[in-house]
Amino acid sequence: MATAVRAPGYLEGLDAETFDLTAYLARFDAKLLAEPEGRRVLTRLDPLLFALVYVRHHLRDSEGRMTFGDAHLDWCRAARAWVKPATTPAEQRDAYVAPRNMGKSTWWFLILPLWAAAHGHVRFAAAFASSATQAETHLGTFKREIDGNELLRRDFLDLCTPAKRPSGGNVADTQNMYIARNGFVFAARGIDSSNLGMKVGETRPDLILCDDIEPDESSYSIELARKRRVTLIDSILPLNVYARVVISGTVTMPGSIVHQLVKHGRGVETAEWVREEGFRAHYTPPIVQRSDGTERSVWPAKWPLAYLKSIEHTRSFAKNYANDPMGADGELWTPDDFRYPEPPGPLENLGGLDGADRVDPVTGLDPVTHMMLSIDPAVTAKKGSDYTGIAVVSWSAQHKRCTVHAAVGLKIQPGPLLRERVLALLDEYPQIGLVLIEVNQGGDTWQAILHGMPVKVKTVTQSENKFTRAEGVLNHYQRGRVIHARRLVEVEQQMCAFPKAPHDDLVDAVGSAVRRFIPNKQREVSKASSASYL
Known part of the structure; x- marks a missing residue:
C-alpha cells in the first residue's frame, strides 16, 4: 500500500509539458486497481487517479484522447487540501481563473466533489451558479453519473443510493438537492436565491462551490456586479465560515468579481473585499513562458501554441483565454x-x-x-x-x-x-x-x-x-x-x-x-x- 501514499506526490511540480500519463499510471499496482478495496485505497488521496479510474469518459476529447493542461493538475493538487477539514475560519478560500473551455465546470462541479464525497472528505457541498437552471444542470450531471456509472456504484454504493425515509421515499433526490445514503448532501442554487441558513439537520455546507456566478457582459453591469458581490459576502460565505470555498470562472467584463480576482492573482491590484475575505487567487494564463524565455501552450493538446499566437491579438483571446477583458460595451476605444x-x-x-x-x-x-x-x-x-x-x-x-x-x-x-x-x-x-x-x-x-x-x-x-x-x-x-x-x-x-x-x-x-x-x-x-x- 506504500504506492498509495507516494503516488499523489508525483504531481508536485509537474505541468502539462512535463506530465507523462503513461508514467503516472505505471506507478500503481494493476492488481490493486482490479479490486474495489484497492481502488478505494489508491484513490483516497489522489483525485487525478480517481478521475482516471471512475470518470475517464469525461476526460476524453472527440478523438478519444486523454490529455491535460496545467490547470487540471493544479486543481487536483489543490483539492487534496480537502482531506483535512479547516480548523480556523476562512482558512480555505480560493479562486481559480483559467481560459474558457478549460473544463472548469467538469472538474469543480463533478469530478472533484465526486471524489471528495466518495471518500468522505466532504459531507455537504453547496454549489452556486449564475442562475438556478445552470446550477441544477450541474447537479443533474452529478446525479446521472452516480445513477449510471457501474464501477462507481460497485465501489461506492452508499454514495450512489439516495437516503430513504421510513416510508420508503427518498429523503431528497430533486433538481436542486441530493442526499445520499452515506449522508452526503449536494445542493445546487442560483446565486441570487435565498440561501441564508441552508443546512440539513445540524449539518451545514463544508464545501461551497461558485462556478461562473456572473452572466455574460451583455446582461451584466457594474451595479449588478456590486450586488452579486454583496450576495457572495453577506449570504453565501456565512453559510459556514469553516467551509472550503472555491470560486471558478472566466472574466465576463471589466470590474467584475472574477476580474478583480484575476488582478489579485496576477499581483496587479487587490480589492479590499478580496483581502478582507481571505481569498487566494490562482490565475492560469493561456501562454506560459518557460524559464529560458520561450513560450508554450497551457494545454498543448487542445490549443497548440501556433494557434494561440495566431489569435493573440484579438479581443476574444484577451477576454476568453487571457481573462483580460477589453470592454465589449465600450463606446470609443477598441484593442x-x-x-x-x-x-x-x-x-x-x-x-x-x-x-x-x-x-x-x-x-x-x-x-x-x-x-x-x-x-x-x-x-x-x-x-x-x-x-x-x-x-x-x-x-x-x-x-x-x-x-x-x-x-x-x-x-x-x-x-x-x-x-x-x-x-x-x-x-x-x-x-x-x-x-x-x-x-x-x-x-x-x-x-x-x-x-x-x-x-x-x-x-x-x-x-x-x-x-x-x-x-x-x-x-x-x-x-x-x-x-x-x-x-x-x-x-x-x-x-x-x-x-x-x-x-x-x-x-x-x-x-x-x-x-x-x-x-x-x-x-x-x-x-x-x-x-x-x-
Missing part, C-alpha cells in the same frame, strides 16, 4: 487603437550626427523632447471612491507623437503617500519636466502637497465633459499620434470599457497629458513650444 513601438532597423539607429534623434535600438522608443507626469486625483481613499490615476507621457518633436510609458491607478489619499510616489516616479523617469494635476477645485491644496518638487507643478481645470475630452484623445490614438511603450493592461482596459468602466482615472490622466502636448487648436503640432508645454 486595434493601441500601437506599440517596433524595434528599429539599422538605418533608423543612425539618427543625426549627434545621435540626439535616435530611437532606442532595443525598444524602438522615440527620442524624448518633453516628458510629464499627469495625475488625476481621487479626493479620498475610501472604499467607494475612485482611484488616483498617474501616467507618465512623453512628446517627441521628431516623430510628432506622444508615448505613454506608464499608467497606474492607486487607492491613495492626497497627502504624504502620494508625494512619495510622485518623487519615486521622478527618480525613475528623470526626463520628466512637469507634474500636471487635473482638478476642478483645491488647486492650493495640491500646491501644498507637492511643494518643493524638483520640477514644475501645474494644475489644470477641465471645462469640457469627460466624453468629449475622451473623443478628442481617441482621435489622436487613431491617427497614430499616441503610442504605448508596451502593453499597458490597466489603462487599455479602462479605455476599451469607457464610459462604462468602473473607473476612468487612467483615461483622464493619460488624456490630460496628451491634450497638453497636442492642443486642440488648429495649428501644426510641430510648432508646440516649450512655453506651451510648461
Whole structure:
C-alpha cells in the first residue's frame, strides 16, 4: 500500500509539458486497481487517479484522447487540501481563473466533489451558479453519473443510493438537492436565491462551490456586479465560515468579481473585499513562458501554441483565454487603437550626427523632447471612491507623437503617500519636466502637497465633459499620434470599457497629458513650444 501514499506526490511540480500519463499510471499496482478495496485505497488521496479510474469518459476529447493542461493538475493538487477539514475560519478560500473551455465546470462541479464525497472528505457541498437552471444542470450531471456509472456504484454504493425515509421515499433526490445514503448532501442554487441558513439537520455546507456566478457582459453591469458581490459576502460565505470555498470562472467584463480576482492573482491590484475575505487567487494564463524565455501552450493538446499566437491579438483571446477583458460595451476605444513601438532597423539607429534623434535600438522608443507626469486625483481613499490615476507621457518633436510609458491607478489619499510616489516616479523617469494635476477645485491644496518638487507643478481645470475630452484623445490614438511603450493592461482596459468602466482615472490622466502636448487648436503640432508645454 506504500504506492498509495507516494503516488499523489508525483504531481508536485509537474505541468502539462512535463506530465507523462503513461508514467503516472505505471506507478500503481494493476492488481490493486482490479479490486474495489484497492481502488478505494489508491484513490483516497489522489483525485487525478480517481478521475482516471471512475470518470475517464469525461476526460476524453472527440478523438478519444486523454490529455491535460496545467490547470487540471493544479486543481487536483489543490483539492487534496480537502482531506483535512479547516480548523480556523476562512482558512480555505480560493479562486481559480483559467481560459474558457478549460473544463472548469467538469472538474469543480463533478469530478472533484465526486471524489471528495466518495471518500468522505466532504459531507455537504453547496454549489452556486449564475442562475438556478445552470446550477441544477450541474447537479443533474452529478446525479446521472452516480445513477449510471457501474464501477462507481460497485465501489461506492452508499454514495450512489439516495437516503430513504421510513416510508420508503427518498429523503431528497430533486433538481436542486441530493442526499445520499452515506449522508452526503449536494445542493445546487442560483446565486441570487435565498440561501441564508441552508443546512440539513445540524449539518451545514463544508464545501461551497461558485462556478461562473456572473452572466455574460451583455446582461451584466457594474451595479449588478456590486450586488452579486454583496450576495457572495453577506449570504453565501456565512453559510459556514469553516467551509472550503472555491470560486471558478472566466472574466465576463471589466470590474467584475472574477476580474478583480484575476488582478489579485496576477499581483496587479487587490480589492479590499478580496483581502478582507481571505481569498487566494490562482490565475492560469493561456501562454506560459518557460524559464529560458520561450513560450508554450497551457494545454498543448487542445490549443497548440501556433494557434494561440495566431489569435493573440484579438479581443476574444484577451477576454476568453487571457481573462483580460477589453470592454465589449465600450463606446470609443477598441484593442486595434493601441500601437506599440517596433524595434528599429539599422538605418533608423543612425539618427543625426549627434545621435540626439535616435530611437532606442532595443525598444524602438522615440527620442524624448518633453516628458510629464499627469495625475488625476481621487479626493479620498475610501472604499467607494475612485482611484488616483498617474501616467507618465512623453512628446517627441521628431516623430510628432506622444508615448505613454506608464499608467497606474492607486487607492491613495492626497497627502504624504502620494508625494512619495510622485518623487519615486521622478527618480525613475528623470526626463520628466512637469507634474500636471487635473482638478476642478483645491488647486492650493495640491500646491501644498507637492511643494518643493524638483520640477514644475501645474494644475489644470477641465471645462469640457469627460466624453468629449475622451473623443478628442481617441482621435489622436487613431491617427497614430499616441503610442504605448508596451502593453499597458490597466489603462487599455479602462479605455476599451469607457464610459462604462468602473473607473476612468487612467483615461483622464493619460488624456490630460496628451491634450497638453497636442492642443486642440488648429495649428501644426510641430510648432508646440516649450512655453506651451510648461
